[in-house]
Amino acid sequence: MSDNYQTFEYDVLVIGAGGAGLRAAIEASAAGCKTGLVCKSLLGKAHTVMAEGGIAAALATVDSRDSWQQHFCDSMIGGNLGNHWRMAQIHAQQAPDRVRELEKWGAVFDRTSDGKGNINVRHFGGHTYKRLAHVGDRTGLELIRTLQDKGIHSGIEVHMECTIYSLMKDGDRIAGAYGYFRETGRPVLYRAKSIIVSTGGIGKLYFINSNSWECAGDGFGLSYLAGAELADMEYIQFHPTGMVWPPSVRGLLITEGVRGEGGILKNNKGERFMFKYIPPKYQGKYAETEEEANAWFQKVVIEGVKEETVKERKPPELMSRDVVARALWNEIKEGRGTEHGGVYLDIASRRTPEDIKKKLPSMYHQFKQLADVDITKVPMETGPTCHYMMGGVKVDPETQMSNVPGLFAAGECAAGMHGSNRLGGNSLSDLVVFGKLAGEHAAIYAKKLKDFPKIDESKLAGLNKEMNQPFENQGGEVSYKILADLQHIMEKGAGMFREEPTMDQCLKELEGLKERVKKVTAEGNRMFNPGWHVALDLRNMLAVGEAIVRAAKERKESRGGHTRTDFTGYSREFAKKRILIRQKGEKMEVVREDLPQIPAELEKELVDAHLLKPEILKQLRGEA
Amino acid sequence: MGKVNMRVYRGNSEGGQLKDYQVEVEEGMVVLDVIHKIQATQSSDLACRWNCKAGKCGSCSAEVNGKPRLMCMTRMNEFKEGETLTITPMKTFPLMKDLATDVSYNYQVNKRIPPFTPREGTDWHWEQEDADRVQEFRKCIECFLCQDTCHVLRDHDKMGKFAGPRFFVRIASLEMHPLDGLDRTALLKDEHGLGYCNITKCCTEVCPESIHITDNAIIPLKERVVDKYYDPLRILWNKVFGGR
Numbered sequence: 001m002s003d004n005y006q007t008f009e010y011d012v013l014v015i016g017a018g019g020a021g022l023r024a025a026i027e028a029s030a031a032g033c034k035t036g037l038v039c040k041s042l043l044g045k046a047h048t049v050m051a052e053g054g055i056a057a058a059l060a061t062v063d064s065r066d067s068w069q070q071h072f073c074d075s076m077i078g079g080n081l082g083n084h085w086r087m088a089q090i091h092a093q094q095a096p097d098r099v100r101e102l103e104k105w106g107a108v109f110d111r112t113s114d115g116k117g118n119i120n121v122r123h124f125g126g127h128t129y130k131r132l133a134h135v136g137d138r139t140g141l142e143l144i145r146t147l148q149d150k151g152i153h154s155g156i157e158v159h160m161e162c163t164i165y166s167l168m169k170d171g172d173r174i175a176g177a178y179g180y181f182r183e184t185g186r187p188v189l190y191r192a193k194s195i196i197v198s199t200g201g202i203g204k205l206y207f208i209n210s211n212s213w214e215c216a217g218d219g220f221g222l223s224y225l226a227g228a229e230l231a232d233m234e235y236i237q238f239h240p241t242g243m244v245w246p247p248s249v250r251g252l253l254i255t256e257g258v259r260g261e262g263g264i265l266k267n268n269k270g271e272r273f274m275f276k277y278i279p280p281k282y283q284g285k286y287a288e289t290e291e292e293a294n295a296w297f298q299k300v301v302i303e304g305v306k307e308e309t310v311k312e313r314k315p316p317e318l319m320s321r322d323v324v325a326r327a328l329w330n331e332i333k334e335g336r337g338t339e340h341g342g343v344y345l346d347i348a349s350r351r352t353p354e355d356i357k358k359k360l361p362s363m364y365h366q367f368k369q370l371a372d373v374d375i376t377k378v379p380m381e382t383g384p385t386c387h388y389m390m391g392g393v394k395v396d397p398e399t400q401m402s403n404v405p406g407l408f409a410a411g412e413c414a415a416g417m418h419g420s421n422r423l424g425g426n427s428l429s430d431l432v433v434f435g436k437l438a439g440e441h442a443a444i445y446a447k448k449l450k451d452f453p454k455i456d457e458s459k460l461a462g463l464n465k466e467m468n469q470p471f472e473n474q475g476g477e478v479s480y481k482i483l484a485d486l487q488h489i490m491e492k493g494a495g496m497f498r499e500e501p502t503m504d505q506c507l508k509e510l511e512g513l514k515e516r517v518k519k520v521t522a523e524g525n526r527m528f529n530p531g532w533h534v535a536l537d538l539r540n541m542l543a544v545g546e547a548i549v550r551a552a553k554e555r556k557e558s559r560g561g562h563t564r565t566d567f568t569g570y571s572r573e574f575a576k577k578r579i580l581i582r583q584k585g586e587k588m589e590v591v592r593e594d595l596p597q598i599p600a601e602l603e604k605e606l607v608d609a610h611l612l613k614p615e616i617l618k619q620l621r622g623e624a
Numbered sequence: 625m626g627k628v629n630m631r632v633y634r635g636n637s638e639g640g641q642l643k644d645y646q647v648e649v650e651e652g653m654v655v656l657d658v659i660h661k662i663q664a665t666q667s668s669d670l671a672c673r674w675n676c677k678a679g680k681c682g683s684c685s686a687e688v689n690g691k692p693r694l695m696c697m698t699r700m701n702e703f704k705e706g707e708t709l710t711i712t713p714m715k716t717f718p719l720m721k722d723l724a725t726d727v728s729y730n731y732q733v734n735k736r737i738p739p740f741t742p743r744e745g746t747d748w749h750w751e752q753e754d755a756d757r758v759q760e761f762r763k764c765i766e767c768f769l770c771q772d773t774c775h776v777l778r779d780h781d782k783m784g785k786f787a788g789p790r791f792f793v794r795i796a797s798l799e800m801h802p803l804d805g806l807d808r809t810a811l812l813k814d815e816h817g818l819g820y821c822n823i824t825k826c827c828t829e830v831c832p833e834s835i836h837i838t839d840n841a842i843i844p845l846k847e848r849v850v851d852k853y854y855d856p857l858r859i860l861w862n863k864v865f866g867g868r
Binding site: 041042043044045046047049050100103104105106108109110111113116117118120135136138140141142145149150152153160183212213214245246247248249252253362365366369370371478479480481484522523524525527528529530531532534 | 636650651652653654657663664665667668669670671672673674675676677678679680681682683697699720721722724727731734735739740742748749750751752755758759762763764765766797798801
């Protein structure tokens, strides 16, 4: 295959066409910039499609008490104050407008039944009030299809099935991207004034995960190698409810909506165990007995009584994901798990078969078809699965620009919004809020440049050589073997529970993989060759894996999605720090930096309004 | 389940043939798992699209024993032990390589459909029963299996003249949206060739989302076209009193 590359020029180039990338491209194009959108799959297939439960926004269509302030507080407490407060604030303030905008672009959200015909919202873990606009349990599909149909009429040029291998720079600033078309294997150079990475997450680094093959950490790896700082890479969300059986679907997501619609968690003794695991930060907010939880369920979920008139509190199954995942793990570890190593998630005994099929159609379908299980009759088996990366490219909250001029990030591959743990529903809203901002500011940046930054084309020969190397290597391993080993190494060394010795071992093993990747072999030619594609993806994946482990080693405390068995609990020292990862020569550098704190004035306002409790702030800051 | 024999199409636009692979199958596996196993252990350059592996993205469309299916939702225990499974790419679309086809036609058609255009003065309050009708169509995951099976596209090669079932579903989702203000009937009749469909319901049969493509989308759209262009009373009325 020839190394003869095609060239395209865009004011703004967006890499990744999930919710964030599409929203960013729509905005950049609307600002008058020539905008290109590159995606690894076909348009409309990105991982956003998998989001089920809903999009969080304080629309207050069902519970009038809701407000951006409450959404902000819930996100900060859910993230254990590890969030960049300003991102959480922007998110909470702008999410309602972004949701209404989706409706204007054709999204068909479920409606309220109060005769007002508003956008309906549902409960989700860690949200004080009903807050998730939704479409049954396929909200992500609705979001991506709406943005896709808006996008194709917005003058965006879409390059499908194209993988970016390297970002190009002109001195310090971004200048373009180099990659290949998956179908032909032909290289392609994009010259761009600004670039937005919106490539999603890292799930494929772990053996048990809920992600598609695309979530291979591209944006993190590409940005890091281009000199961008990564932040919060130790914070990984293990979603409590992944499928555990049969083996071929292990990790596949069961929506939190199951619990939102009344589903409960039980161990093999039939005990509803979540009551035992209410952490101090949620005490007083969740029901403490089964009777109380059942009364709430009966009134709020079944009878549709307004929640503000109900004295009982929500069931503890609705706490944030980090809390629920750790509880599940503990039950399983202590021998109270199910036959296949999970716990039971029961909706069958709570709702009628008609309700289940209506409210959770794709869950019904998924279990029926993939596991021969009828969830209207028997409980599901469920266990934790690697789901979401809270960390990512460190960006300016107002503009989404990284420390590399012209390089922006949005969505899952940007850091800061979710702190140490993301609340369900805050991802879809993150995509549209920060996708829009990234598009807007990437356009502003691009318009300021008169000429395209220069690209040193002599560097392309080196990149071609790297990309061709797997075909030159004789007798090495196939990429799939190395990928499987990487997944097991990460699961063992930097999974849900972490400690110094296993992380040190993990780093050693990652070094070993780097040597093996140098010799990885691809068979056949460059035409639509998945084995070769994976071989090239491994470079980013190894950089991201190392970043995760190094950040996790640095944070000597437990917080949200980062749980250390050798440093349990919140530490005062680390509470106000964030861990940065950056390139220093050939090495990876780990730096602690001050995490911006909620301004005193805003904090006082929220405390005075009883939205934040001083004693909880103290706890999370390790001061209690 | 033991070993199965998989005959998988290997080739590109210049030609190809079925190739046999012996694969050990474990409990719960779907066809896509077996394809992945072939990639990991026997032929790493076997091309196939996939993303979610949960029937939500519609990427892994192919023909299993000649039937258009999502490979991720086709359980191996549907088949008898010792049975040979034949996996071929979607026939209607030009082949790229192995199981990956060039589905760009679909993206071209979608671009020619005017998007959602809210009526002026819409107050955005509307009820679930109105939403229900549209939501059925919006379940579509764009797997293009309906396009693959439709004989107008598959056997009569009417690409360019016939949009295909997927896009009648798309147009129905717009036309039946209570807040949409456009009329796409002329487009349906002329540009998108709705008349070519003779409602054999093959599309409905293969839809993994169980959308009633023929009954709920195509037939009502055909009725709209008939009402507008072929109803003699309507034509007379328009002649006498004016109108479109």
